[in-house]
Amino acid sequence: MSDYNFAYLDEQTKRMIRRAILKGLAIPGYQVPFASREMPMPYGWGTGGVQVSAAVLTPDDRFKVIDQGADDTTNAVSIRSFFERTAGVATTTATTEATVIQTRHRIPEVPLAEGQILVYQVPIPEPLRFLEPRESETRKMHSLEEYGLMHVKLYEDISRHGHIATSYAYPVKVEARYVMDPSPIPKFDNPKLGGCPAIQLFGAGREQRIYALPPYTRVVSLDFEDHPFEATKADHPCGLCGADDSYLDEVIIDDTGGRMFVCSDTDYCETRQAAGHRGKDAA
Amino acid sequence: MTPLLSVQDITKRYGAQIGCADVSFDLYPGEVMGIVGESGSGKSTLLNCMAGHLVPDAGKVVFDTRGHGPRDTVTMSEPERRMLSRTDWAFVHQHARDGLRMGVSAGGNVGERLMAVGARHYGEIRGMAVDWLDRVEIAACRVDDRPTTFSGGMQQRLQIARNLVTGPRLVFMDEPTGGLDVSVQARLLDLLRGLVRDMGLSAIIVTHDLAVVRLLADRLMVMKDGHVVEAGLTDRVLDDPQHAYTQLLVSSVLQV
Numbered sequence: 001m002s003d004y005n006f007a008y009l010d011e012q013t014k015r016m017i018r019r020a021i022l023k024g025l026a027i028p029g030y031q032v033p034f035a036s037r038e039m040p041m042p043y044g045w046g047t048g049g050v051q052v053s054a055a056v057l058t059p060d061d062r063f064k065v066i067d068q069g070a071d072d073t074t075n076a077v078s079i080r081s082f083f084e085r086t087a088g089v090a091t092t093t094a095t096t097e098a099t100v101i102q103t104r105h106r107i108p109e110v111p112l113a114e115g116q117i118l119v120y121q122v123p124i125p126e127p128l129r130f131l132e133p134r135e136s137e138t139r140k141m142h143s144l145e146e147y148g149l150m151h152v153k154l155y156e157d158i159s160r161h162g163h164i165a166t167s168y169a170y171p172v173k174v175e176a177r178y179v180m181d182p183s184p185i186p187k188f189d190n191p192k193l194g195g196c197p198a199i200q201l202f203g204a205g206r207e208q209r210i211y212a213l214p215p216y217t218r219v220v221s222l223d224f225e226d227h228p229f230e231a232t233k234a235d236h237p238c239g240l241c242g243a244d245d246s247y248l249d250e251v252i253i254d255d256t257g258g259r260m261f262v263c264s265d266t267d268y269c270e271t272r273q274a275a276g277h278r279g280k281d282a283a
Numbered sequence: 284m285t286p287l288l289s290v291q292d293i294t295k296r297y298g299a300q301i302g303c304a305d306v307s308f309d310l311y312p313g314e315v316m317g318i319v320g321e322s323g324s325g326k327s328t329l330l331n332c333m334a335g336h337l338v339p340d341a342g343k344v345v346f347d348t349r350g351h352g353p354r355d356t357v358t359m360s361e362p363e364r365r366m367l368s369r370t371d372w373a374f375v376h377q378h379a380r381d382g383l384r385m386g387v388s389a390g391g392n393v394g395e396r397l398m399a400v401g402a403r404h405y406g407e408i409r410g411m412a413v414d415w416l417d418r419v420e421i422a423a424c425r426v427d428d429r430p431t432t433f434s435g436g437m438q439q440r441l442q443i444a445r446n447l448v449t450g451p452r453l454v455f456m457d458e459p460t461g462g463l464d465v466s467v468q469a470r471l472l473d474l475l476r477g478l479v480r481d482m483g484l485s486a487i488i489v490t491h492d493l494a495v496v497r498l499l500a501d502r503l504m505v506m507k508d509g510h511v512v513e514a515g516l517t518d519r520v521l522d523d524p525q526h527a528y529t530q531l532l533v534s535s536v537l538q539v
Contacts, residue, residue: 131384144362148369148399152384152391155398158405159390159427224405 007054008086013037017055017210021201024212029174030142031125036208046079046104047205049121053102056117056201057083062090064098069106069247069264076104093267105168107189109246109268112198114215120183122204125211127171127181147179150222158227167232173220180211180219187221188231188247194219236261239281241272285347287312287453287485288333293342295328301509302328306342308504308514312452315479315486317500317517319493319532325509326489327457333487334374334455335364346371346453369399373446377458379438382445383430389416389441390426396449415444419474436467440474447478454479454486460495472498493536497521505529 005011013035020034039047057063063083067076071093079102080091092098095108102119112118128138131149141147150171157165170187172194174180182193183202193200193213200213213219223229237244239260246268248261260281263269273282286309295302303325310316318326331337333344335356344356349371356364368374376382383392393412394402402408413423419440421433430438439459446454459475460468476499479486488499496503496517503520505513505528513526524530 144365146365146399148395151398151403152387152395155394155405155408156387156391159388159409223403225403226406 004086006059006087007057007083007089008039009037009051009054013051014055017051020210021052021055021212024201024210025199025214027178028213028217029178029180029211031209031211033208034210036205039205040082041078043206044123045075046102046121048203048207048210049102049104049119049205050079050082050203051205052119052201052203052210053079053083053100054087056119057087057089057100059087059089061099062092062097063087064092064095064101064267065103066101066106066108066265066267067104068249069108069268070266072266094271095265095267105184105186106247106264107185107192109243109263109265110271111192112196114197116198118196118198118200120185120200120202122181122183122202122207122209124169125181125202125204125207125209127169127179142178145177147173150179151224154222154224154227158224164223164227164229170229171222173222174213175218176220179222182219186233186247187229188233190219190221190229191231193217234261237279238263238269238272239279241269241277241282242279243269243272243277284311285353286310286345287314287347288487289343289345289353290333291343291345293329293332293339293344295325295332295337295339301325302337303332303506303509306511308511310453310485310487312485313483314502315484315488315500317496317503318487318489318506319491319496319503320506321491321532324506326506328509329506330455330457330487330489334372335368336374369396370449371452373449373451373454375439375442375446375454375456375459377461379430379435379442382442383438385430388427388429389421389433392430392441392445393448396445400449411448415448416441418478419444420470434467436463436471439463439471443475443478447482447484450482452485454484456486456488456490458490458492459488460490460492468495475499493521493533505532 020032024032039050065076065080067073083089084091095110100117104121126138131153132138154164168186169181169184170190172180172182195216197215202211221229234248240262246263249264251260253260288310291307293306294304306329320326332339345353346356347353390409390412393415394408397408413426430441460471500517503517504511507528513529521533524533
């Protein structure tokens with residue numbers, strides 16, 4: 001038992017957030033404004049995701065937090081222990097066992113299932129922000145479905161780099177209606193957004209926006225006919241578990257330029273190693 | 284013949300001040316109309332009312348749309364009006380910076396309108412952009428440069444290319460040669476005259492420079508204090524001004 005109300009936020013606040021979530025689920029990809037609260041952590045550390053998690057957690061849930069795919073980084077560890085203390089919920093690092101997963105910048109490698117909720121931390125929910133700084137104008141563009149400008153950004157990418165160089169926060173179109181920022185996940189993860197059996201919720205605390213993808217939503221990454229979307233990753237197998245289908249981190253391991261590539265999803269990598277898979281750098 | 288644009292009794296007030304009052308005229312396809320007057324005479328207000336940037340307090344702006352014939356653009360829905368303003372209409376701002384995206388390359392600037400109406404083939408968009416840069420005398424090798432690296436005259440020509448790429452039928456121009464030196468002005472006017480002829484454009488040009496309207500405009504409206512004081516064929520108005528203010532305006536032109 002803790003001295004906090006269940007999951008830190010008071011019940012009225014959670015109701016308010018749940019209303020925003022329900023509205024977001026009803027209009028997939030639409031950014032719902034909500035009255036974001038001060039959280040005991042700085043903006044940019046997942047205040048939006050934490051508030052959404054607090055609103056959807058129940059005492060029976062099993063909670064997992066990942067930061068860039070890893071369960072053991074500062075952000076992930078502190079948010080997990082935050083909810084252990086304030087909600088007393090069970091936690092796990094296993095993707096398949098978790099019912100609520102809060103994530104920063106990755107989608108787990110193991111396909112999600114019905115009944116799971118994936119909560120994204122979003123720094124900038126507005127995909128048009130850096131093209132059109134006026135929020136009044138971007139809202140109008142969303143409501144009138146004027147998305148030509150989004151392709152101007154992709155055009156600029158190709159004219160400067162010869163290919164679409166946007167490699168994360170790659171814009172998507174939801175149910176042929178709203179253009180959405182999928183949070184800064186690598187574009188390798190974009191194909192997992194569409195047709196996903198789990199509920200996907202996006203919370204931006206500083207920007208006070210919540211948006212959502214209900215299960216099995218149609219999500220298409222924007223592209224050009226002659227420069228189609230491509231999900232890219234480092235062209236290596238994982239050094240520890242040998243997986244060649246997972247998103248990889250490049251790790252510098254000495255001062256002479258030595259490097260190794262490892263799965264960014266630690267749970268996926270450890271599960272594979274436990275099953276006896278070995279990469280070339282495994283000890 | 285149906286007028287392309289029929290302006291009926293447009294009035295716009297700013298509180299007690301009159302922006303423009305009871306302005307009416309018809310513009311026929313292929314015609315270029317000049318609006319002259321001193322600063323504060325209401326010519327920009329009128330232009331913005333016609334282009335949908337300002338909502339007039341009274342009056343109609345009836346445009347002959349491609350699909351549905353003459354429609355009042357003041358009362359049509361905003362999506363329809365915005366669709367018009369990126370297909371059949373073009374607006375050339377006095378300051379190129381207002382009409383360009385300064386952080387986006389020249390090619391991206393020209394391509395934006397194409398992408399806004401659904402073009403999704405990079406090669407074709409780029410081909411169109413290069414073609415249009417050539418038409419406004421900007422070297423094709425500058426296609427990936429940002430407008431910030433362009434001279435004032437080049438920026439203005441880029442703005443014109445960006446506006447004309449979707450083949451509009453009506454162009455609104457607000458002081459298109461303002462702030463440019465005379466030799467650059469001359470080349471820009473030459474270019475505009477060529478484009479208007481070749482594409483059969485209709486245009487409404489707001490300016491205080493009588494030389495510009497003499498070169499470009501078929502008809503002329505003179506405004507003073509929000510009212511049209513004189514209207515007629517450009518040559519007639521400039522050579523035989525009837526209203527006292529027009530006489531003053533014509534006689535004030537510096538003779539070199």
